[in-house]
Amino acid sequence: MRTSMPGHRAFVPTTTDRLVKAAMTTAGRLPAGLIQLIAGRPRHVDGQTLDPHFQAGVKVMSLLSKGEYEDMPVEEARLTLDRSAYTVSGDPIPLAVVRDIVLPLAGDDPGSADLPARVYSLVETDEPQPTLIYFHGGGWTLGSIESHDATCRYIARMGGVKVISVDYRLAPEFKFPTPVNDVLAAFRYVRDNAEEVGVDPTRIAVGGDSAGANLAAVVCQQTRDAGETMPAFQLLFVPATNMSARTQSYETFREGYFLTKANMDWYEENYIRSDDDRTDPRASPLLATDFSGLPPAHVATGGFDPLRDEGEAYARKMAEAGVAVSLRRHSTMVHPFVNAVGATPLARAALSEAVGALRMGLAY
Structure with missing residues (x-):
């Protein structure tokens, strides 16, 4: 079992990525009632109500999105998913x-x-x-x-x-x-x-x-x-x-x-x-x-x-x-x-x- 890692794809966040992550991490600590004001009208589907943190998160991701994965080159889609995951990962x-x-x-x-x-x-x-x-x-x-x-x-x-x-x-x-x-x-x-x-x-x-x-x-x-x-x-x-x-x-x-x-x-x-x-x-x-x-x-x-x-x-x-x-x-x-x-x-x-x-x- 070796400790080197050839071919590993590392993600390097930009300043914008870090700012978005800080905002999402702060939002993740706020009460659901306060987040609902940001998220908007609650979504009720199939007898379920979407968590306001996720509702707000989907809204933010949509605003920041450069398109759907299937419309991107594969390498760009991979970078986009890594970036999305980074922004909601919280403090290390x-x-x-x-x-x-x-x-x-x-x-x-x-x-x-x-x-x-x-x-x-x-x-x-x-x-x-x-x-x-x-x-x-x-x-x-x-x-x-x-x-x-x-x-x-x-x-x-x-x-x-x-x-x-x-x-x-x-x-x-x-x-x-x-x-x-x-x-x-x-x-x-x-x-x-x-x-x-x-x-x-x-x-x-x-x-x-x-x-x-x-x-x-x-x-x-x-x-x-x-x-x-x-x-x-x-x-x-x-x-x-x-x-x-x-x-x-x-x-x-x-x-x-x-x-x-x-x-x-x-x-x-x-x-x-x-x-x-x-x-x-x-x-x-x-x-x-x-x-x-x-x-x-x-x-x-x-x-x-x-x-x-x-x-x-x-x-x-x-x-x-x-x-x-x-x-x-x-x-x-x-x-x-x-x-x-x-x-x-x-x-x-x-x-x-x-x-x-x-x-x-x-x-x-």
């Missing part, structure tokens, strides 16, 4: 360990590659720790270690858990199933080299948000099907689970709530190679034929999210198969609330709740 959360490494995954398979990763820990210790391997969201196209740095710091600090954030390869340069193969290789490496990596081999969870949650779910299915030691727990935030069909929440929240239907169409077009991929459980884990024997899970969805219904359907499928699952709809939030730890107390509360589920699942 101090930890004893924040270390960039490289997972040595390149082998005889010409399609394999070493992957950058970042390790987070509340303590510097040689003792094996409970560990969450985290896969960032971004539609298999965008996102990075940097865009999800605040999320991983929050989980590590509040949970007292080691977090290993993996920079898997992205589409369209690396289409399905390369990201799946990357995250499977990352999990297997940590599991099989637990002593070297400093993790408790009996307490390794996988997790992620959106596309990252999709990949975490697939890791659990694939390792079960191969008869291998699976993750001990899966932490799935706003998971994408089905590319073969659209649910009602896609229509209800198709635009105006950060993630749009057009965004998802673009992400999937970048990721998949053909329509046959849409029905492959490695791309659409909801289409698996067997959900029994999977690791315990916590699934958290957002009320104002096109992916809400398919995420909840995945949780129900696992529960019906006898898997221990806690499903939590955060009815006032948009996709992806896990990144907004600096912008609203509700995002912090949702992450804290998930950390509690993780601790219960790993029994520490």
Whole structure:
């Protein structure tokens, strides 16, 4: 396991970025009633009321936006998402360990590659720790270690858990199933080299948000099907689970709530190679034929999210198969609330709740 990090994409904020972040962080500490004055008339949709912090945030992001991701060159879209995540990340959360490494995954398979990763820990210790391997969201196209740095710091600090954030390869340069193969290789490496990596081999969870949650779910299915030691727990935030069909929440929240239907169409077009991929459980884990024997899970969805219904359907499928699952709809939030730890107390509360589920699942 090397400590250099070739190919890692760092985000360097501008002065304007810093000013926007300071404003969003300040707003995130203000009472909801005061923020509602800025956000405007409350939005009531599908029996839910949008959190005023998110309503104001969507409004600000819209004013600052240079366009939709699908209308930009991919590299510009990646920079735009990193910038958006930075502005809502809040003050840096101090930890004893924040270390960039490289997972040595390149082998005889010409399609394999070493992957950058970042390790987070509340303590510097040689003792094996409970560990969450985290896969960032971004539609298999965008996102990075940097865009999800605040999320991983929050989980590590509040949970007292080691977090290993993996920079898997992205589409369209690396289409399905390369990201799946990357995250499977990352999990297997940590599991099989637990002593070297400093993790408790009996307490390794996988997790992620959106596309990252999709990949975490697939890791659990694939390792079960191969008869291998699976993750001990899966932490799935706003998971994408089905590319073969659209649910009602896609229509209800198709635009105006950060993630749009057009965004998802673009992400999937970048990721998949053909329509046959849409029905492959490695791309659409909801289409698996067997959900029994999977690791315990916590699934958290957002009320104002096109992916809400398919995420909840995945949780129900696992529960019906006898898997221990806690499903939590955060009815006032948009996709992806896990990144907004600096912008609203509700995002912090949702992450804290998930950390509690993780601790219960790993029994520490």
